[in-house]
Amino acid sequence: MNENIRLLLGARLREERERLGLSQLVFGALGDISLRTEQDWERGVSAVKSDFLNVVAQHGVDVLYVVTGERLSAKLTLDPIQSAVLGSLAQCSPQRQMEAVQHMALLAAGMSPQTPAGRGSPLPSVAKPAVKKPGRGVGVAKARKGK
Numbered sequence: 001m002n003e004n005i006r007l008l009l010g011a012r013l014r015e016e017r018e019r020l021g022l023s024q025l026v027f028g029a030l031g032d033i034s035l036r037t038e039q040d041w042e043r044g045v046s047a048v049k050s051d052f053l054n055v056v057a058q059h060g061v062d063v064l065y066v067v068t069g070e071r072l073s074a075k076l077t078l079d080p081i082q083s084a085v086l087g088s089l090a091q092c093s094p095q096r097q098m099e100a101v102q103h104m105a106l107l108a109a110g111m112s113p114q115t116p117a118g119r120g121s122p123l124p125s126v127a128k129p130a131v132k133k134p135g136r137g138v139g140v141a142k143a144r145k146g147k
Helices: 003-019 024-030 035-043 050-057 061-070 081-090 094-110 141-146
Strands: none
Touching: 003 035, 003 061, 024 035, 024 050, 050 061, 081 141
């Protein structure tokens, strides 16, 4: 591997470790590597291994940034509603998250989701607007006579 690429990978790996507030020892322990290996990677002596990146990604490392120099957060742009939905979803238990995803999938498919028994009331359905049929409504003159 090109030395320049190793140096870039190492510098970005160090940035991510520092962003997470971890020491080299603790960071290396996440992926079961030695302190020396971690130091060599950060100095660009050798290239970081993909299996290590896979492990540290689960601890918040932006692997896209380490490898390409592009932040994952720059790739994700959410509007305020999407952000609110994800924020609410993050506060739910895993079971409630799954239920919410199922509800959203049904809504996206144009179906009306129902809640399971004992879990609250179903989401209110939207009433269809009433369609007036000609000759069936009360005329203005009839309405005034009734007063």
